[in-house]
Amino acid sequence: MSSAHVIALDAMGGDRAPDIVVAGANAARIRHPGTRFRLFGSPERLKKLLRRFPRLAAVTEVVASDTVIEPDMKPSQALRRGRRSSMRMAIDDVKAGNASGVVSAGNTGALMAMAKLALRTLPGIHRPAIASTFPTQRGESVMLDLGANIDCGAENLVQFAVMGAAFARSVQGIRRPTVGLLNVGSEESKGHDEIRRAADVLRDTDLPLEFYGFIEGNDITEGTVDVVVADGFSGNIALKTAEGTASMYTGFLRATFRRSVFSKLGYWLAKPALIALRNRVDPRRYNGGMFLGVNGVAVKSHGGTDAMGYANAIGFAVDMLTQGFNERVIRDVEFLERVSGIPAGAVAR
Amino acid sequence: MSSAHVIALDAMGGDRAPDIVVAGANAARIRHPGTRFRLFGSPERLKKLLRRFPRLAAVTEVVASDTVIEPDMKPSQALRRGRRSSMRMAIDDVKAGNASGVVSAGNTGALMAMAKLALRTLPGIHRPAIASTFPTQRGESVMLDLGANIDCGAENLVQFAVMGAAFARSVQGIRRPTVGLLNVGSEESKGHDEIRRAADVLRDTDLPLEFYGFIEGNDITEGTVDVVVADGFSGNIALKTAEGTASMYTGFLRATFRRSVFSKLGYWLAKPALIALRNRVDPRRYNGGMFLGVNGVAVKSHGGTDAMGYANAIGFAVDMLTQGFNERVIRDVEFLERVSGIPAGAVAR
Numbered sequence: 001m002s003s004a005h006v007i008a009l010d011a012m013g014g015d016r017a018p019d020i021v022v023a024g025a026n027a028a029r030i031r032h033p034g035t036r037f038r039l040f041g042s043p044e045r046l047k048k049l050l051r052r053f054p055r056l057a058a059v060t061e062v063v064a065s066d067t068v069i070e071p072d073m074k075p076s077q078a079l080r081r082g083r084r085s086s087m088r089m090a091i092d093d094v095k096a097g098n099a100s101g102v103v104s105a106g107n108t109g110a111l112m113a114m115a116k117l118a119l120r121t122l123p124g125i126h127r128p129a130i131a132s133t134f135p136t137q138r139g140e141s142v143m144l145d146l147g148a149n150i151d152c153g154a155e156n157l158v159q160f161a162v163m164g165a166a167f168a169r170s171v172q173g174i175r176r177p178t179v180g181l182l183n184v185g186s187e188e189s190k191g192h193d194e195i196r197r198a199a200d201v202l203r204d205t206d207l208p209l210e211f212y213g214f215i216e217g218n219d220i221t222e223g224t225v226d227v228v229v230a231d232g233f234s235g236n237i238a239l240k241t242a243e244g245t246a247s248m249y250t251g252f253l254r255a256t257f258r259r260s261v262f263s264k265l266g267y268w269l270a271k272p273a274l275i276a277l278r279n280r281v282d283p284r285r286y287n288g289g290m291f292l293g294v295n296g297v298a299v300k301s302h303g304g305t306d307a308m309g310y311a312n313a314i315g316f317a318v319d320m321l322t323q324g325f326n327e328r329v330i331r332d333v334e335f336l337e338r339v340s341g342i343p344a345g346a347v348a349r
Numbered sequence: 350m351s352s353a354h355v356i357a358l359d360a361m362g363g364d365r366a367p368d369i370v371v372a373g374a375n376a377a378r379i380r381h382p383g384t385r386f387r388l389f390g391s392p393e394r395l396k397k398l399l400r401r402f403p404r405l406a407a408v409t410e411v412v413a414s415d416t417v418i419e420p421d422m423k424p425s426q427a428l429r430r431g432r433r434s435s436m437r438m439a440i441d442d443v444k445a446g447n448a449s450g451v452v453s454a455g456n457t458g459a460l461m462a463m464a465k466l467a468l469r470t471l472p473g474i475h476r477p478a479i480a481s482t483f484p485t486q487r488g489e490s491v492m493l494d495l496g497a498n499i500d501c502g503a504e505n506l507v508q509f510a511v512m513g514a515a516f517a518r519s520v521q522g523i524r525r526p527t528v529g530l531l532n533v534g535s536e537e538s539k540g541h542d543e544i545r546r547a548a549d550v551l552r553d554t555d556l557p558l559e560f561y562g563f564i565e566g567n568d569i570t571e572g573t574v575d576v577v578v579a580d581g582f583s584g585n586i587a588l589k590t591a592e593g594t595a596s597m598y599t600g601f602l603r604a605t606f607r608r609s610v611f612s613k614l615g616y617w618l619a620k621p622a623l624i625a626l627r628n629r630v631d632p633r634r635y636n637g638g639m640f641l642g643v644n645g646v647a648v649k650s651h652g653g654t655d656a657m658g659y660a661n662a663i664g665f666a667v668d669m670l671t672q673g674f675n676e677r678v679i680r681d682v683e684f685l686e687r688v689s690g691i692p693a694g695a696v697a698r
Contacts (some may be wrong), residue, residue: 028502136597147534149531152539180584184581192500217588218589218590218596221593221594233541233583234582236533236565237583237587239566240592241567241587242566243566244566244567244568245590245598247567247571249595253626258627259622259625260622263514263621266617266619266620267613267615270605270606270612270616271617272612272616273611274612275606277602278467279384281601282613
């Protein structure tokens with residue numbers, strides 16, 4: 001898809017920065033022609049890396065930053081001491097209007113705190129949420145919040161539903177996405193007050209989404225709904241539990257095929273099919289924690305990903321810009337406020 | 350292991366009752382010689398089934414019940430209308446001292462409500478919790494609460510830790526189990542107040558367990574700790590997410606091996622190894638939701654399991670009795686009360 005967007009990259013954030021950031025930007029450049037980049041970090045190292053990718057260098061500006069936000073830094077420390085960090089400068093670049101989106105593989109808490117402070121939230125949004133796509137038995141869905149908000153009121157959950165549905169419509173191309181609230185049972189009486197109040201609003205409001213009702217943990221990978229809405233505490237636990245279970249299975253499977261000469265031979269025969277399976281669930285395909293609800297596009301890449309994974313995180317940022325994700329959210333939240341009586345901008349709980 | 354325990358079985362609860370209940374009891378009888386059974390249900394049907402298993406019939410009494418608790422019945426309805434149900438009568442049998450443990454594959458909410466009402470909680474226990482074992486990369490761990498308590502205070506979480514550790518020591522034979530609190534990050538500052546207060550108590554109290562600290566969702570299947578402690582909301586979501594992810598992988602793998610003649614041949618060559626893998630993660634091995642903290646032993650079997658799975662649920666009940674699980678919990682909670690100042694029996698939050 002052609003794009004004329006400028007993406008600011010925190011070139012020093014992540015386990016293998018800045019190498020995979022530059023290589024990832026190059027892969028994203030090929031997939032999204034027209035995209036331009038602004039790399040924040042050490043000019044010496046970045047210019048040296050860019051020599052390998054002359055076409056990328058032609059559409060990239062390097063901007064010098066002084067420090068790096070460490071992975072174990074607390075958000076409050078990062079806010080105080082990180083003004084000249086590659087992460088903060090990349091975010092500020094969006095605020096200044098030089099770039100329209102930012103991608104970082106650094107400290108998630110610091111990135112969220114800085115993005116909220118520098119970019120602020122979209123009009124009407126109480127709190128931003130972190131969203132990610134994931135593979136299901138039926139295809140691909142999106143889940144939020146994945147950890148930005150430990151406690152969520154009904155108003156927050158409703159807004160997450162609206163934002164998740166806007167993401168599914170714009171970036172994933174689903175006309176009328178189904179939305180489920182993650183709970184401990186599907187009956188209307190299940191769960192705590194806030195989640196039941198959120199369900200009432202979603203059931204009664206004519207939003208551009210299909211409210212499915214409550215779903216349970218197993219529905220996540222079953223693909224029962226296109227958009228899974230959860231508070232940040234259980235959403236984070238669900239996501240990481242799914243990742244852990246997937247990696248246990250991968251590990252068990254690897255050990256299984258090493259058990260005997262026959263199973264090794266079996267592996268070689270089934271290899272093309274097994275590679276297709278690996279691609280289907282490849283975590284790099286789903287690499288990108290979208291900060292939905294901030295006034296600007298901000299995407300968190302996994303810290304340990306490679307260039308292909310990083311390119312996907314950039315791809316999500318480009319798609320959100322191209323598809324006008326934020327404009328849709330503003331429109332939907334305005335509508336929600338008008339018809340449901342939920343005051344936009346009100347502080348929930 | 351030899352046992353002289355009497356187990357009351359809700360013979361009519363579950364998708365395939367009473368057939369798999371009777372067949373499951375027979376399998377459990379072989380594994381746990383000396384165990385006796387009291388089957389609650391339709392005498393006609395049960396006596397007919399028992400004819401197939403004369404040795405089981407010799408150690409089994411059939412008791413007539415009038416009704417069955419339906420899977421979709423609310424706990425409150427079940428309490429009101431279920432006095433002559435197979436489930437309630439099996440529970441009451443433990444209360445009356447005719448049996449020392451009860452197993453049911455019926456409605457979980459009804460079973461918990463009835464068990465709490467009829468058996469009450471162990472001295473000092475605020476609220477019972479549901480626990481289950483599960484496979485990890487390192488072996489096998491136990492997790493609680495899996496859904497009995499939506500909101501949990503610090504005192505509840507601490508007691509869950511004590512009960513989970515007592516289970517790991519007695520039934521799983523782990524001398525000094527490691528215990529982790531399920532959270533959204535491992536730093537001490539993460540999570541909500543209640544979980545941080547629980548961590549403080551567990552860190553400062555010299556209990557018969559090794560407090561690991563906070564763990565994240567991926568730690569569950571990584572086997573980072575022997576005992577995973579969570580509130581019933583996130584614990585239920587984590588368990589079902591793990592089950593859903595496991596079943597997605599199983600489904601993908603099945604489809605993978607059907608892709609081509611080569612992958613089918615590969616499957617046949619690797620079959621013994623793949624069967625070993627399947628056994629390793631076989632849900633029937635882990636079938637048993639133990640109601641820890643009720644005054645008596647009560648185990649919930651999965652509604653859709655088969656005879657082997659049901660036999661495992663009975664096995665958990667027998668092991669808890671043989672190993673004196675409840676006596677350990679009483680002792681540990683008394684100790685906790687004495688040294689930590691947490692009043693046993695106090696109503697939390």
